[in-house]
Amino acid sequence: AGEGKGLGHEFLRHIKRCRVLIHVIDMSGAERNPVEDYEIINKELATYDLALEKRPQIVVANKMDDEYAHMYLEEFKKKYPDIKVYETSTIEHKGLDEVLYAALAEIDKAREVEMETPESTEETVVYRYEPKKPDFKIVKLGPGRFKVDSEKIDRLFDTVDFDKEEETYQFAMTLQKMGVDKALYEAGARDGDQVIVNTFIMDYKE
CATH class of the missing domain: 3.40.50.300 (P-loop containing nucleotide triphosphate hydrolases)
Incomplete structure (x- = not known):
């Protein structure tokens, strides 16, 4: 070029x-x-x-x-x-x-x-993708315990190296974009509750 x-x-x-x-x-x-x-x-x-x-x-x-x-x-x-x-x-x-x-x-x-860096005024083209419907299901296993059930998330999970902070962050952002955080809250999840994604267990944070 x-x-x-x-x-x-x-x-x-x-x-x-x-x-x-x-x-x-x-x-x-x-x-x-x-x-x-x-x-x-x-x-x-x-x-x-x-x-x-x-x-x-x-x-x-x-x-x-x-x-x-x-x-x-x-x-x-x-x-x-x-x-x-x-x-x-x-x-x-x-x-x-x-x-x-x-x-x-x-x-x-x-x-x-x-x-x-607000001094940057360069024009930016953004393409957004909005899923039509959730690709996951929130399952309440008991008091303070929830599971995210999704074949799509399971496939994505298998591609992530959780020893790398960047990939772990990207995975968390992906779940957020899919609406998992919001769905967990609506299902009753609160600070400190356990959330299971595939074989990974994490603490829910509002």
């Missing part, structure tokens, strides 16, 4: 207005090497504007239904072990909600940073 080709200046100008970038990688490797694609795009972003290199980025491994996808994904993770990768398949409709919830959490964090 810096040389007048590649992503194109018009598209890059649009990206510059976005708080969070969702980098979708074709993991089928049908035409190109996914790892090389990832590196080429990031190089173009940095060449156009160094600030884009530090922009929050959600990496999505798409076409995970392809027979070679897991091989390329392992290659990617081996080279970039610290990068969180969301696995999706548009054909099988898998993983898409998790990406959208993660994007919402990152957008909120970016907005908090912007509020701390």
